[in-house]
Each structure stands twice: as C-alpha cells, then as structure tokens.
Amino acid sequence: MPRLASALATCALAWTLAPALAAASPQDLFGYGGRTSGLAMTGTSYAEGYEAVFANPAGLGPSRRRQLAIGLAGGGFDLRIDGERAPLTPPRGMTIGFALPIPFGDVLEDRITIGGAFFTPAEALMRGTVRFPAVPQWTVLDRAQVIAIILGLGVDLHGLVDGLHVGVGVSALAQLFGELDVRLDETNAFSSIVELQLVASYAPTAGINYRADAWGLGLSYRHESLSRLDLSVRARDLPIDVPVLNVGGLVQYDPPTVVLEGYWRPIPDLMVVLNVTQRIWDFYPGPQVPTTDMGRNAPAPELSSYPSPRVAVEGMVRDERFELALRGGYAFEPSPAPPARLAPRRTASGEPIATDLVPYRLLDNHRHVLTAGAGITIHVGAAGERLVIDAFGQLHVLQDRTHEIGRADAGAPMVTSGVILYGGWTARVEF
Amino acid sequence: MRRAGAAWLLVLGLASPAAAQSMDTYGMGSRSVALAGAVTADVEDPSANYYNPAGIVRDGQLRILAGWFGAHHELTLDDEDSNVDPVHGLVVGLNVPGNIGDFRFAFGLGVHLNDQRVSRTRTLPRTRPRWELYDNRPHRAYLSTHVAIEPVPWLRFGGGIGFLSYSEVDLRIRGTIDVGAPERGSALEHDVLGNLVTIRFPQVGVQVQPTDWLDFGAVYRGEYALSSDLHAQVGSPDFAGDDAAGLTVGSIYVPAYLELLSASTGAYVPHQLSFGASVRPIPELRIGVELTWLMWSLYRSAIGRTDIDFRIVVPPELGDRIRVPPLTNTQPVPARFSDRVVPRIGVEWRPHASPEVAVDLRGGYFYENSPAPEQADAYNLVDADRHAWSLGAGIELRALRPLLPGSLRFDLHLQYSLLPARAMTKRSPIDPTGDYVAQGHIFAGGLVTEVRFE
Numbered sequence: 023m024p025r026l027a028s029a030l031a032t033c034a035l036a037w038t039l040a041p042a043l044a045a046a047s048p049q050d051l052f053g054y055g056g057r058t059s060g061l062a063m064t065g066t067s068y069a070e071g072y073e074a075v076f077a078n079p080a081g082l083g084p085s086r087r088r089q090l091a092i093g094l095a096g097g098g099f100d101l102r103i104d105g106e107r108a109p110l111t112p113p114r115g116m117t118i119g120f121a122l123p124i125p126f127g128d129v130l131e132d133r134i135t136i137g138g139a140f141f142t143p144a145e146a147l148m149r150g151t152v153r154f155p156a157v158p159q160w161t162v163l164d165r166a167q168v169i170a171i172i173l174g175l176g177v178d179l180h181g182l183v184d185g186l187h188v189g190v191g192v193s194a195l196a197q198l199f200g201e202l203d204v205r206l207d208e209t210n211a212f213s214s215i216v217e218l219q220l221v222a223s224y225a226p227t228a229g230i231n232y233r234a235d236a237w238g239l240g241l242s243y244r245h246e247s248l249s250r251l252d253l254s255v256r257a258r259d260l261p262i263d264v265p266v267l268n269v270g271g272l273v274q275y276d277p278p279t280v281v282l283e284g285y286w287r288p289i290p291d292l293m294v295v296l297n298v299t300q301r302i303w304d305f306y307p308g309p310q311v312p313t314t315d316m317g318r319n320a321p322a323p324e325l326s327s328y329p330s331p332r333v334a335v336e337g338m339v340r341d342e343r344f345e346l347a348l349r350g351g352y353a354f355e356p357s358p359a360p361p362a363r364l365a366p367r368r369t370a371s372g373e374p375i376a377t378d379l380v381p382y383r384l385l386d387n388h389r390h391v392l393t394a395g396a397g398i399t400i401h402v403g404a405a406g407e408r409l410v411i412d413a414f415g416q417l418h419v420l421q422d423r424t425h426e427i428g429r430a431d432a433g434a435p436m437v438t439s440g441v442i443l444y445g446g447w448t449a450r451v452e453f
Numbered sequence: 454m455r456r457a458g459a460a461w462l463l464v465l466g467l468a469s470p471a472a473a474q475s476m477d478t479y480g481m482g483s484r485s486v487a488l489a490g491a492v493t494a495d496v497e498d499p500s501a502n503y504y505n506p507a508g509i510v511r512d513g514q515l516r517i518l519a520g521w522f523g524a525h526h527e528l529t530l531d532d533e534d535s536n537v538d539p540v541h542g543l544v545v546g547l548n549v550p551g552n553i554g555d556f557r558f559a560f561g562l563g564v565h566l567n568d569q570r571v572s573r574t575r576t577l578p579r580t581r582p583r584w585e586l587y588d589n590r591p592h593r594a595y596l597s598t599h600v601a602i603e604p605v606p607w608l609r610f611g612g613g614i615g616f617l618s619y620s621e622v623d624l625r626i627r628g629t630i631d632v633g634a635p636e637r638g639s640a641l642e643h644d645v646l647g648n649l650v651t652i653r654f655p656q657v658g659v660q661v662q663p664t665d666w667l668d669f670g671a672v673y674r675g676e677y678a679l680s681s682d683l684h685a686q687v688g689s690p691d692f693a694g695d696d697a698a699g700l701t702v703g704s705i706y707v708p709a710y711l712e713l714l715s716a717s718t719g720a721y722v723p724h725q726l727s728f729g730a731s732v733r734p735i736p737e738l739r740i741g742v743e744l745t746w747l748m749w750s751l752y753r754s755a756i757g758r759t760d761i762d763f764r765i766v767v768p769p770e771l772g773d774r775i776r777v778p779p780l781t782n783t784q785p786v787p788a789r790f791s792d793r794v795v796p797r798i799g800v801e802w803r804p805h806a807s808p809e810v811a812v813d814l815r816g817g818y819f820y821e822n823s824p825a826p827e828q829a830d831a832y833n834l835v836d837a838d839r840h841a842w843s844l845g846a847g848i849e850l851r852a853l854r855p856l857l858p859g860s861l862r863f864d865l866h867l868q869y870s871l872l873p874a875r876a877m878t879k880r881s882p883i884d885p886t887g888d889y890v891a892q893g894h895i896f897a898g899g900l901v902t903e904v905r906f907e
Contacts, residue, residue, distance in 0.1 A: 088549060088551055090549075090551075090560055118598070120549070120560070122515075122547075122549055124517075124906075125515065125858065125906045126856060126857060126858075127854065127855040127856050127857065127858050128855045128856045129856075130856060138562075149646075150645065150646075151645070151646055152643070152644065152645045153644050153646075154625075154627075154642060154644045155642075156695075157644070171596075219569075219570045220570055221569075221570050222566070222570070222594075251645070263632070263635045264630065264635055265630070265635040265636045265639050266636075267641070269624070269643055269645065270645065271645070273645075310642075313626070313628070313639075313641040313642050313643050314635075314636060314639050314641055315636060316636050316637050317639060317640065317641060317642075318640070320642075402553060403553050403554055404554070405552075407553050407554075451551070451553070453551040453552065453553060
C-alpha cells in the first residue's frame with residue numbers, strides 16, 4: 023500500500039515536471055480582441071487583422087498593413103449555489119496579436135497574410151481539473167485559465183472573385199502522456215522510473231467570407247480542441263498485486279463550433295451584425311476516466327448542442343485624424359448541460375450500469391450576455407500609420423436553474439445562478 | 454511624440470512565452486550556430502530572437518526563416534552508451550520591422566519545436582547517473598517574441614519578458630483495492646487539481662555600431678527554474694468519511710492513509726550575460742568574438758524534498774501478508790555547481806558576391822567548462838567539459854523579382870562537440886554506482902531557408 027500510494031504520488035509529481043502549452047478556452051467563453059468582444063463575441067464576417075485569427079482566418083485576407091496588438095482582459099465570477107457563492111478563479115491575462123501581409127509581388131501581390139493570436143493568463147498557464155463526480159463543478163465555465171496559441175493564414179482572392187477571402191488556422195494544445203514504473207531496486211528500496219511526454223496536438227480552423235460595399239457574410243468552423251492528462255502507474259515486486267492505475271482525464275475541452283454571420287451597413291458609419299454560433303457538445307466524453315482498467319467510470323455527461331444567437335451594432339464618428347466607434351451587443355448562450363442529477367456509472371467501455379446510481383453535479387446555466395465597447399483610432403503617420411485603442415465590457419447573467427438533486431446527497435434540489443463581469447482593452451499599431 | 458509613445462507602448466507591453474534549454478545547448482538558426490554563437494554584436498536574422506533581440510531591428514527588412522535542426526549524442530559512462538536521446542525539430546523565426554515617421558522599431562518571433570514532442574521529462578532513481586545538461590534539458594519547445602527599437606542609427610535596444618510556469622498539484626485518491634482481485638474488484642476514483650503557475654524572466658540586449666566595420670553587443674537572459682510542488686493524499690487521515698481508502702482482503706477491510714509532499718526542480722537555466730564584438734577588416738570577412746558568463750553557482754539542486762506520512766491499521770491476522778517497509782523523508786542535495794565563462798569565436802568569409810548570388814563560408818569554436826563538480830557522493834549529476842567546432846555555408850539568391858522583392862537564402866551548418874574523459878571517483882568504497890569515466894561526442898547539424906523582403 024505505501025508503495026502504491028507513493029507510486030500514485032510520484033506519478034502526479036511527474037506530471038508537474040512538464041511545462042505545458044495548453045488548451046484554448048477564454049476566447050471561446052468571452053471572445054478574443056478588443057473590438058469583437060464588445061460586439062457580442064461576433065466577427066466571423068467582419069473581423070480583420072489579429073482578431074480574425076480566432077474569429078475567422080479568412081478575415082486576414084484583406085489586411086494590407088502590418089499590425090501588432092497588446093491588451094489586458096479580466097473579470098470576476100459571482101456564481102452561486104443555493105445563494106452561497108461558489109468559488110471559481112476569475113480569468114485575467116494578456117492578449118498579444120499580430121497580422122503580417124506578406125509583400126510578395128506579381129500574382130501574389132496583396133494576396134497572403136499570416137497572423138497570430140495569443141492569450142497568456144496572469145496566474146496559471148493552464149489549470150487542469152478532474153473532480154470526483156459528486157463534487158459540484160462548473161465544467162463549461164471553469165475553462166478560463168489556459169494559454170491560447172492560435173496561428174492563421176488568410177488569402178485574398180481578388181482578381182478571381184473580388185471581395186472573397188478564405189483562411190485556415192490552427193490552435194496548438196498540449197497533451198500529456200506518461201508512464202510510471204515502480205519496483206524494488208537492488209538495495210530492496212523503493213524506486214521509480216518516470217517518463218513523460220508533452221505532445222502537441224492541433225485543432226484546425228477554416229473560414230470563408232465575402233464582403234461587398236455595404237454587406238458581408240462569413241462562415242467559419244473550429245474543430246474540437248482538447249487536452250488530456252493520461253498517466254499509467256505500474257507497481258511491481260510488491261507483496262500484493264496492484265492494478266494498473268490511470269490517473270488524469272480530460273482537463274480541457276472546446277467543442278467543434280460552426281459560426282454563420284452576416285453584417286449590413288445601412289449607412290457607411292453604422293454596422294449591424296447577426297450571428298448564429300453552434301457548438302457541438304454531443305461528443306464531449308466528460309472529464310473523468312476510470313482509475314483502473316476494469317473500474318467503473320463516472321456517469322456520461324450527456325451534453326447537448328443548441329445554437330447561440332447574437333446581435334451587435336457598431337456606430338462610427340470620424341474626422342480627418344480621429345475615429346470613434348461605439349459598440350453594443352447581446353448573445354444568448356444556452357446551456358448544453360443537463361441538470362445535476364442521479365446518474366448511472368459506466369463500465370470502462372462506456373455502458374451505463376443502471377443499478378449503480380451516483381450523484382453527478384456537473385453545473386451550468388443559460389447565460390444572457392450583454393456587451394458594450396468603444397474604440398478610438400488615431401492617424402499618427404503620413405503613410406497611413408494608425409494607433410487603435412479598443413475597450414470592452416461584458417455582463418453575463420446566469421438564468422436561475424433548479425437541479426434534480428441538492429448540494430448534499432440528502433438535501434433539497436439546489437438552485438444555481440450567478441453573474442460574470444468581464445472586460446478589457448487592446449492597443450494596436452498598424453504600420 | 455505620439456509616434457514614440459506608440460512604439461514604447463509596444464516595447465513595454467510585449468512579452469514572450471519561452472522555454473529555452475535546447476537553444477542554450479545547440480543554438481538557433483544555421484548561420485549563428487556555424488559562427489559558434491559569437492553573433493551577439495551584429496546578429497540581424499531571426500535567430501536574434503535568441504542571441505540578441507536588439508538585432509531584430511538592425512536591417513529594417515522583413516525576414517521569415519524556417520528550417521530543421523538535429524543533434525545526435527554519443528555519451529558514455531565507462532564506454533557504455535548512456536542512451537541520451539537525439540534531439541531534432543523545426544526552427545521558425547520572424548523579424549517584422551516598422552517605421553512610424555523616422556522612428557524605427559521591430560518585433561520578432563523565434564520558435565523551436567521538437568519533432569516528436571513538446572517536452573519530455575524523465576525522472577530516474579536518485580543514484581542513477583544522468584547527463585544533467587543533455588538528458589532532459591534539450592527536450593523542450595522554445596517560443597519567444599521580442600520588440601526592438603533603434604533610437605539613433607548606431608544604437609539598438611531589444612527585449613521581452615519570458616513566460617514559463619511551475620506546477621502545483623493536489624491529488625486525491627479514495628476507494629479500495631481488492632487484494633484478491635485487484636483488476637476486477639478494486640473500486641478507486643481520483644481527483645486532480647493542477648496549476649501551471651506563471652513565472653516570468655527577462656531577456657534584453659543592446660547593439661552598438663560605432664562604424665560600418667565594428668560592432669559591439671551585450672545581452673542578458675534571466676534565470677528560471679521549473680520547480681514542482683505536489684501534495685498527494687490517499688485516503689482520509691481519520692480513516693473515515695467519503696475520502697477514506699484502504700485494502701480489502703476477503704471480507705477484511707484494512708484502512709490506510711498516505712500524505713506526500715514533494716518539491717523539486719525539473720529544469721534550470723542560469724542567469725546569462727554575454728558580451729560580443731565583431732569586426733570586418735575587409736567587406737568580405739567578418740570575425741566575431743564573445744564571452745558568456747553563466748551563473749550556475751545559483752543552481753540549488755536537482756534532487757528535491759519529499760515528506761511522507763503513512764498510516765495503516767493492519768489486523769493481526771494479516772500481519773504476515775501486509776508488511777510496511779520503512780519510509781524515509783528526503784531533503785534536497787546541493788548541486789554545488791560553479792559559474793562558467795564560455796569563450797566563442799566565429800569567422801565568416803564571402804568568396805563570391807554578385808547582383809544575382811552571394812556565397813558565404815563560416816567556421817566557429819567555443820569551449821564550455823563543466824559547471825558540475827566531481828560526483829564523489831551517492832548522487833550522479835554527470836557532466837564534462839565541451840569543445841565545439843562548427844562549419845557552415847550559405848547561398849543567397851538575389852534576382853527573384855518581380856515575385857520576390859528581396860532575396861532567398863539557404864544556410865547549412867554542422868557542429869561537432871567533444872566531451873573529453875572525466876573520471877568520477879567515489880569517496881565510499883561501497884558506493885552502489887562506483888567509480889566511472891564520463892565522456893562523449895555530440896554531432897549536430899541543420900538546414901535553414903530564409904526569405905528576406907526589402
């Protein structure tokens with residue numbers, strides 16, 4: 023038993039030795055960049071420059087100037103269970119982005135732009151959490167402490183179809199695989215050999231948009247991105263047989279996402295945006311894995327997919343050297359999660375065991391998201407260089423939800439609710 | 454004023470996520486490695502993102518670099534191969550210059566990504582010999598971004614802030630292990646909370662160019678240590694409640710509890726300070742020299758601390774089947790490394806240059822004295838001195854307009870490192886490892902292509 027326990031501990035220790043790149047969720051919850059985040063997390067049809075790397079890499083295509091952006095974003099959670107505050111670490115971090123038109127000549131002139139979008143959380147580059155199933159856990163919202171690394175490439179198809187752009191991108195994640203072999207050494211003392219590998223995994227994105235003078239359409243797809251922690255512990259030479267232990271689980275997950283969006287400018291300085299975002303949660307396997315190969319797994323999460331409608335408006339005021347933009351928007355984020363409930367554990371192969379019901383407190387609520395923002399553009403150079411400062415704020419109101427079970431096994435059904443405040447700014451130079 | 458303000462905003466705000474061990478050992482790019490890393494004074498290609506970030510603003514041209522790098526180790530102990538794995542992967546770099554009026558600035562990106570993995574760690578038994586500087590340290594990705602400015606034509610500054618993380622892990626396991634049918638009958642579940650907590654370190658550099666033929670440079674790279682803290686609990690200390698754990702032997706339940714606290718350092722890169730100079734006595738010849746001071750004496754320990762609290766209530770009838778071995782806590786063992794100063798020299802000759810094509814030949818040498826002391830005690834952090842010779846060549850194609858308004862370069866380098874024999878003599882005649890001799894060779898090479906837009 024002590025060797026077994028030490029083995030488990032050493033295995034977890036080994037995980038800690040690997041610095042990680044990791045998953046990509048703050049932008050999935052709150053959007054990315056100073057402009058689109060104030061426009062109800064839209065941007066598939068109109069986003070340009072570094073913001074397009076996440077929203078729709080096709081938006082990189084029309085970029086003609088180099089762009090470098092930095093910013094800060096942060097917020098606070100006030101999530102409640104039966105009126106009592108449920109602690110959840112608020113997201114805070116730095117945004118860095120760039121867009122770089124490649125200055126080829128001839129047929130490739132004004133054709134190709136590459137871009138990057140990065141978000142580095144202030145406190146933890148990644149937070150991996152796999153909880154006991156009975157512990158209340160905000161699986162959808164508790165995904166904001168992770169670094170984001172996204173690269174994109176956009177192509178302007180001018181000359182073929184003016185106004186048409188296509189783009190591809192990739193977000194980088196890391197998954198950890200490892201083995202711990204515990205045995206007695208030549209001195210009959212406990213020893214272990216740990217080998218861990220942090221393996222890069224990539225989630226592709228692709229998009230297309232078309233922009234006419236007064237309107238535009240965009241369509242994008244982001245593939246699921248996930249990060250696993252998968253460690254196997256083998257203990258040999260012990261006085262008892264110990265099963266192979268699997269420690270870890272799915273520590274980060276963004277579902278496949280399809281976005282369809284259009285914008286319309288009834289007058290040149292006013293833009294109206296309509297957006298439908300469909301996250302496909304049906305394939306989410308849940309965070310837990312069986313601790314032993316033949317052990318029982320947590321219940322199936324049974325998440326479902328619902329479309330998220332969004333609307334946003336941007337108005338502009340300009341003179342020769344300055345531009346002022348005011349923005350607002352609304353998004354409805356339906357919860358993919360069923361209520362907390364008694365649910366059957368599963369066999370290691372995934373079959374539910376009807377006689378083994380356990381509490382499964384995977385919490386989430388519908389969210390109403392109000393956003394607002396403003397942007398100032400200052401023309402600073404004779405060659406068209408610009409300094410652009412954008413700021414935004416978001417209010418997420420969680421619609422009250424009554425679950426099937428209580429916080430304690432014998433309690434009354436619990437009610438979850440809450441508010442999320444999130445805001446930030448970015449400053450970018452275009453040159 | 455607004456222009457300068459905008460540029461300084463960028464300088465102050467940009468940061469660089471990084472993990473830099475492979476660069477410290479094998480260098481970055483092909484030209485710079487062929488010149489033995491003696492390029493701090495005048496580097497201007499995207500490898501400046503490692504060697505001196507001030508160089509990314511030097512020539513005002515957009516540069517995109519991509520290539521491949523590999524290193525093969527033949528390191529032995531008493532002539533037996535230590536099986537230090539090879540390292541190979543992609544190298545990517547980017548220098549993006551800009552002007553706002555007369556104010557020149559640039560930002561840059563440098564990436565090294567191993568082919569097979571982002572990183573690897575291997576924790577060996579405490580007494581097993583390991584090549585401390587070559588076994589695990591190169592197996593990490595490198596990612597850096599920097600900003601540089603040129604306030605006057607002969608002076609450049611560059612820098613960024615590096616990001617890494619150390620880990621805090623809280624692991625809990627509960628349930629039972631069925632001694633009779635461990636695979637089928639055990640009922641365990643686990644809960645893991647892991648944070649990779651951000652740490653930051655700076656990298657700053659300066660280049661001074663008093664004349665067209667003479668350059669000076671200096672760069673500072675900050676220290677970082679990847680520490681790891683773990684708190685693991687198996688069961689409940691009072692053997693009760695939902696978090697209890699234990700063994701089942703038939704109908705007998707044996708409650709148990711284990712708590713483990715562990716802290717260790719997984720990788721360490723010391724403070725580094727480099728001073729370099731380069732001179733071009735004739736336009737076709739460049740000679741660079743450099744000294745790098747690495748403060749290895751601040752390296753505390755590779756062997757960490759472990760505290761274990763174990764409790765088990767074994768009933769008398771199972772006393773013969775379940776025996777608890779002695780468990781001892783461990784304390785860090787001082788590494789007792791020493792600072793080292795690394796001299797470097799690199800020479801580049803351009804035998805041919807025309808409006809269409811230019812050819813360069815390069816050679817370099819550096820010497821790294823080992824910072825590790827002789828391993829006379831039970832632990833074995835093996836290292837030896839290193840002599841490294843490098844050769845390289847490059848060709849630049851300059852007549853590619855109208856498609857490419859600039860040039861296309863191809864650079865190749867080969868590097869051979871000799872680690873001369875070093876005898877490790879143990880104080881104790883019954884040391885389980887015994888005396889041994891460490892030595893070896895490292896073969897490295899790479900091919901890089903670079904697109905430069907005028």
